[in-house]
Structures are given as C-alpha cells and as structure tokens.
Amino acid sequence: MKKHLAVLAATAVLGVTSAFAANPFSDVTPQDWAYQAVAQLAAQGVVNGYPDGTFQGQNNITRYEMAQMVAKALVRQDRVDAEQNAIINRLANEFSAELNNLGVRVATLENKVGNFKFTGDARLRYTGSNDARDSKFQYRGRVKFEATVNDNTKAVVRLATNNKEFGAAGNPTTALDRVYVQHNFGKYATVTAGRQDLTVGAGLAYDDVFEGVVANVGKDKLNASVAYGYLQAGKYQTLKFEGERNENAQIAIYQLNTMPTEKVAVKGFYADVHEDGVDNAYGASLDLTLGKKVWVGGEYVKTETLGANGEGWTAGLGYGKANIKQAGTWGVKAQYFDIKKDAPVVSTTWNLIDKDQKGVLATVNYTVAKNVGLNGYATIDTKGQDNKAKAETYRAELNYKF
Template sequence: MKKHLAVLAATAVLGVTSAFAANPFSDVTPQDWAYQAVAQLASQGIVNGYPDGTFKGQQNITRYEMAQMVAKALVRQDRVDAEQNAIINRLANEFSAELNNLGVRVSTLENKVGNFAFTGDARLRYQNAKNEDTNTYKSKFDYRARVQFDATVNDNTKAVVRVATEKEFGQNDKDNTTKASVDHVYVQHNFGKYATATAGRQDLMIGNGLVYDDYFEGAVGTVGTDKLNASVAYGYLQGGSYLAEGQAEPTDLGGIDRKTNAQLSVYQLNYMPTEKVTVKGFYADVHEKGINNVYGTSLDLKLGKKVWVGGEYAKQETKGAAGEAWTAGVGYGEADMAKAGTWGAKVQYFDLKQASPVVSNTWNLNDQNRNYRGYLATVDYTVAKNVGLSAYATFDSKTQAKKDNNLPEYYRAELNYKF
C-alpha cells in the first residue's frame, strides 16, 4: 500500500495523469516525509487538499496550511486504524506550534509531549469487601489512580507504560506513604491493517470475561477485522485463583512469581455477522499439572436500539457438570462516558459450579468464583463528560448446596473519572 501511494504521488508531481487521482500537493517535494504522510492520508480520504491544488513544502504558509489539514485529520482520529493514527500523531507533533498559533484547540494535542501521549483515570469506591482471614465482610472506602504513557516508536509501533496506585481510606502504612506500581508495560506492533502483536504485561479478557479479565504477562497476536478476528495468547495469568483437580482450596495465582502463576495458551475467535450480533468462542490450554483445559462460548444480541440480551458458558474438560460456569442477562440502555446523562442497567444470573473454571471475572462478585449462584444488578450513569457513576449489588446469593446455603450479599458504588 505504501509503495503504491509513493508511486502515485511521484507520478502526479511529474505531471503524469492517473486514473486514481491527481496530485493534490504539486508544490511539495516527494522527499519530504510530511508530503508522503499527507499524501497517504489524502488517498485514504482522511484529509483533503485546497481547491487550487497547491501545497508549498517548507515555507511558513505551507506549514500553516499543513496545520489546518492536521487539525481536520485529528477530528477524525477516532475513526482511523492504528497505522493512520500513528501518522496523524507524528504530523501533530511536528506541527504543534502552528496549531497553537492558529488557536486550534484539540484535546489530543494538549496531552502530548514529543512522541508521548498521556491519559489516565481515577476511581473512588465504596464496597463491602470480604476479609479472607476472618471470612467476614466489612464496608470500606478506597481509591485508585492510574496514568498511562503511550510512546510512538514509529508508524507501526508503540510502547505503553501505566503507573497505578490504590489504597483504602484510613489504611496505615509504616512510612505513611502511598506506593505506586507499574501494572502495564508492553510493546505493540501493527503488521499492516489486519495483524497486531503485543508483548509484555497487559490486560487479557478470555471470552466475555466470565473466566478471566485481569493482568497477563506474555504475548498476544490478533489477525482479522472488527467483523471477524482470531487471537492467540501465550503467557502467564497474573490475577485470581484457580481450582486444580482434586483440590479442596484454590491455588493462589496472584503476585508476579511465574513459578506459581498459571501458564497457558488461549485461542479465541470473535465473529460479528451484524452490528447487533456478536459470537465468541475460546479454548484455553493450561500448561500446569492437575489443572484442566477450559473452553467456552458467548453470545450478545441487541434488540432494537436499547435492549441487550446475552450470556456466556465455560467448562473445564472434566466429566459431569461440576466444572461448568454460566451467566445470562438482560439490559436496557448504555452509559457513554463522553455523553452526560446517558445511562444503562443490567440484571444477570450467575451459576458457578463447585469446580468452576472462573479465575478472575469481570464483575468481581467479591471473589465468588465457584460454588455460587445468584443475581447481579448493575446501573451506570454518566454524571458529566468523563465522569461516571456505577452501582453493583448481588441478591439471592447462595452456594450450590440445597440447604443452609445463603451467602452474604455484595455491593459497591464507584465514581470514575477519565482524563
């Protein structure tokens, strides 16, 4: 694609007509990287030239015109692929001074320094958390803050580091300081438009999040489009717990010691035949003695514009139903952090058997990963742009036993900020 664009641009500069398009920047030399970048974006419909068909390379007026084009490209940045996004970011960095002089207020520029982009989030949370030592529940406030640094290495590669801190209100530290940790550090490379590889410490969601949605150390490769894509992950789980065959208690998979973390390969296939139907399937090959492999599938349906129904099923490769886990639910509306006043609500039922393959699920359920059945109600509301309020509550929570099986209910409320 790049070679084709370069030939197209060169022939246009020489005055050779083309069946595809005339050169919109006839006064810019093809040796200029900015010329090549803008020509590529123009051929893909991201930016447009001026009516007179001129674009003068290094003169002040040219940089002024370039800044106007970059500003237009930035407005469309949420609708481009990773390769185009990297090109736009590089152009924005190059012409940031001109954009400022033009008075262009583009939020994606204001948090950039050189090749770095900065984003982050903060959370205030109130919940009744389980004390594993006493097996009792206690209500508490805690907070979390995270800052992510995205560095553009080249047009196809970026490096990401995220620093996070989390603490319970009133929690005593020996040195009275709040400690930060690096919870994300990875490198991502795009091989054209349809293949991506990521290596390092990152998030991994298996299926729709019933089995695992937590930190992961390893490599993930993805091939395909939004409609149909496949991925392979190989590495180590970094969160949650897993019940090995024959064990009465789960194996702890927390921490960063790879000797105690589950090593596995995960194969996933996602298919979206229409905008209202999404089907996913996965197979997790666990490379640990005594821990069975896991497979599962999920289905999401949109009924009209507001109603959602969906569910997920997962099972260990064991006989009988002891290794099964499933959830099903219905929802109405959807909260969008970019649009104040939007909201959504869901009710889901969970049935997690005694040997359930759930390790660290999306909904947290206060670490109820097995021997659990009950309902979860969720409400999300966008208070203001980039400020969201979420509330969770379980009800009718029970163990799988038929008698004396009631469990304490779990609840939490969160105020989330994005910046």
C-alpha cells in the same frame, strides 16, 4: 502541494471508500485524474469548496486548508488502522498551531511531549454487604506512560497504587503494574509482549493482568488471537488433589472473535493449561444490540472434563449506554449468574460473583460530567449451589479519567 494531490493523499489516510459519491464542484470533471478522490472527501465533509462552487485544485493548498482536513481526520481516528492513525498523529503535530487557531482541541497533543504521552485515572470506591462490618471506603490512582518507538512500535508502562482504605495506617503501595511493548506487522497483525491486560471471551472466565505474549490477527469484523504466558490474578483449580490450587500456571489461550454485523458480536476461546493435573477450559459468548439502546447477552464457560460441576454461565439484559466522554449518558443492566464450584472462573469482570454461587448482579452507570463516571453494582437473591442464601454485596465508584 497542489490541492488535488493533497486530497488524494487524504483518501488513503482516512480510508474513505464511497466510490459512487457525487462531485459538487463545477471545476472538477469526471475526466480529472483526482475526480474520485475529491468527490469522496466532499461527500464525507472533509473538504469544502469556495462560495462560487469551485474547488480550484490547481492552486497550492494553504496550511490553514490542510489543518481543516487534519481536523476532520482526527474525528475519524477510531475508524482507521494503526498505520493511518500514525500518519494522522504526525499531521496533527505538524499543524498543531493552525488547529489551535481553529479551536480544535487535539487530545493526542494536549497530553503529549514529543513522542511521549500519558493518561490515567483516579477512583473513589465504597464497598459493603448486608453485614455492616464489611463496609469500607477506598481510593486508587494510576498513570500510564506511552512512548512511540517508531511508526509500528510503542512501549507502555503504568504506575498504580493499591486500593488504599481511608484511615488505614501508612501510605498507599505503589508499583509498576503494566509493562509491555507492542509492535504492528502491517495493517492486520499485532504482537504485544510483557505484563498486560487480557480478557478471555467476554470476561466471565478471566479479565485481569497477564504476563506473556499475545498475538492478534485480523480486524474488528473477524480476528483471532493467541496468548501464551501466565495468568497473574486469581487461582486455577487443579485435579490432582482435592482442594489444592495452582497459581500462575503456564497457559495458552486461543480466541476467535467475529462481528457479522455492527449489532452482533460472537466470541469463543479454548484455554490449554500446561500444568499437570490442571483442567483445560473453553467457552463462548454472544452479544446483541436491539435497536439503539437495548442489549442482550450471555456467556458460557466449562472445564473440559469436570462435567456439570465445571460449568458457569450468565445471561443478561441492559438498556442505554454510558459514555465517559459525554455527560448525562447512562445505562442499566441486570445479569443472572450460575457458577458451579469447579467452573473456570479465575478472575472475572464481575468480581462480586464467586464460584459455587448463583443470583443476579444489577449494574448502573451514569456520566456525571465529561470524564467523570458514577458506577453502582449490587447482588440480588444470591445463593449457593445448595440453594442456601448468601450475603448480598454492593459497590459504588466514582471514576475520573484524564
């Protein structure tokens, strides 16, 4: 393959769009048909010329030169769509030997056999409260297996243990806690069916397992989704009988997410519960990044007909951001919660806070080493809606990713 043709293909794979990039090569002129592609990739640092300032596009590209371009493509994988990502993975497989010689560690190859790969995590956790009898140590392990069916379809199965307490009798219980298939319809539509993770809004109402079908349309700046199926965690308050709860109600959840800028994220949802006597719910959230390290955010959720007793909200401030892949990174956050007794908080991200409570949740995250994270959580000044003090709870975790 000629170099000019190779770089033209690379611009398509990488989604490079810097149309006004300057060309640094003396032997590539604006009259050349590949001029724009060469200039774009040169500006992005994907291609380099020879010491004499030439590109020599008429020559055949070597496997070593192609591997260099693939290595640059791997760095940009988080900025391309599913179709481009699949092409990059195939190229990485093809040029794996050359990439190894270049000293490039390819995560998608290191844990992959053929069209099959696995990832996972292990966790050590300590939970407690100001009542010492509630303190306990637990551990958990999970392994996720992902198989590529074709360029547009994958199947995922995850095997997980329960949170086993140290010293408790017996072995940890093991089960398949995630089983789903995912299909891409072009660049902008994805459908996932099976037992999967689902986050409603920013996670105040629900952030747990879901059985059903989820359809997503759009990209990061603007996307919408519809989920139809059954919530598999927590319980949903009914209206028919005081105190009765209905598990696994059939539900449809409509969500709209937008990022007008890289530092602003707005989310909204409406949950239509297909069960007699169970109230519908809606909510919205806003996240702002101020400068490089300051986060401000909040979320509001409400059951549709229950008035003030059906409301829940949170607002918080944070600084820094822990990255599990970068040792030494850290972040702290404090969030105030006010959750009424009938709020649609079913299985929240912040599970130290419960209904009919208000107070502050403090969070600290620190990356001890690459892929090893230390996380701490504690409630402060927790009260019931009657303003009577509640027990304070805290939790510390060591998470290992592989």
